[in-house]
Amino acid sequence: MSGIVSYGSYIPKYRIKSEEVARVWGEDPESIKNGISIQSKSVPSPDEDVATISVEAARNALKRRPIDPGEIGAIYVGSESHPYAVKPTATIVASAIGADFQIFSADYEFACKAGTAGMQNVKAMVDSGMIKYGMAIGADTSQGAPSDALEYSASAGGTAIIIGNKDPIAVINHTLSVTSDTPDFWRREGQPYPTHGERFTGEPAYFKHTVGASRLVMERAGTKPEDYSYAIFHQPNGKFPVRAAKTLGFREEQYRDGLLTPFIGNTYSAAMITGLSAVLDVASPGDRILAVSFGSGAGSDAFDITVTDAIEDMNRRAAPTIKEMMSNVKWIDYAVYAKFKKKIVFGENID
């Protein structure tokens, strides 16, 4: 059965605290921190974007398992902040890791679940025999308008998952998706910042799809929450995934290792799979993982995963772990954040 043969993540080094954003916009920092459960978020350097983050994540996956890049038959990059409107990020990633000329590749877009949609696609391609290995990447340098609630959460990061049949460290037992036309969050073509439905983003969007897909995949797998060592959910803030977990009957020790948003913010397309990456950093053979993404618009991808004995043979320290990337940080204030995120606009022809 196919599964995850390697994984790698990248989180930019810079961080800004929620209280610093609140200070600038005259908000009460404690009510912000308590309201969304986000202490700080990652910020990309001015020379980082979804292509650079995807390449670093892909290279970290290849450090953990030295697969010949020529054997990777497909690369799909899911994001809502690709550097080009027309010119796929996947082409840059393929070139940067030295993949073969003969390769399936494309960029995906489905808000925050585009990366997990790529995982499902490459799994199907591996299962059908079209490819030996496939790489799915979820990465974002997400946008939040100044003073908008999203400015506290919209962050940057990426995770690459390589799927194959040969000695997977975690078998994907079941995967399914749910989709509905729900206008909870969108960004029109050419607009720099998204628009969201505020409280409407909760019940009819995040919870309906995330909880619904979780129940469906557990029904298909014949499992109950107590059968899982870990549960990871999309995490637009620190509160929604905890509420979804509790609604489903999961305990804190099952969801805490995969809950990163309180410290790095919402990495959008990378959010759930970077939580999965953090869990794979510490998981043991036999651990069962429920992993459910959510993309606005809206839909969820659910995965029922079992960690195998092969994880013991992998040198997981060959690439930085999520804990290492969460501790090796540089704090910046709002002025530097505004400069890095190009919220300070210079003249023509000046980046």
Place this chain on the structure above:
Amino acid sequence: MGELSSIWRESSHRYRLVGHKCGNCGTVYFPPRDICIKCHRESIGKISECNLSGKGEIVSFTIVHDVPPAFARQRPYAMALIKLEEGPILTAQIVDSDMDEIEIGRKVSAVFRRIREDGKSGLIQYGYKFVLDG
């Protein structure tokens, strides 16, 4: 268009640090060379591509304060001469570091970053920069 084609032609070197190795004496070159400067004609037909590790050491550096307009968001920044494990010395920017952390002898590793972009509608050029190890 001339610049576009050179960016495209050099992308494997800039993206993946692909160098050349002389099959006669073993010297590694970056940027790549078609002829070994030690073996001259003896190296003809014996030059092959090699992937460099991206690991190296700072042998010299300078802090740039008077920056080109495109680097205003990164001021000040460091440019360093880096001796790679395989031998070649190259010039590259050191990123994600405070300027007082940068020292001769520090170990560094290559990362993939934006190098420059041709305005808001032009090509984005990617390539190697370096970060301090540890």
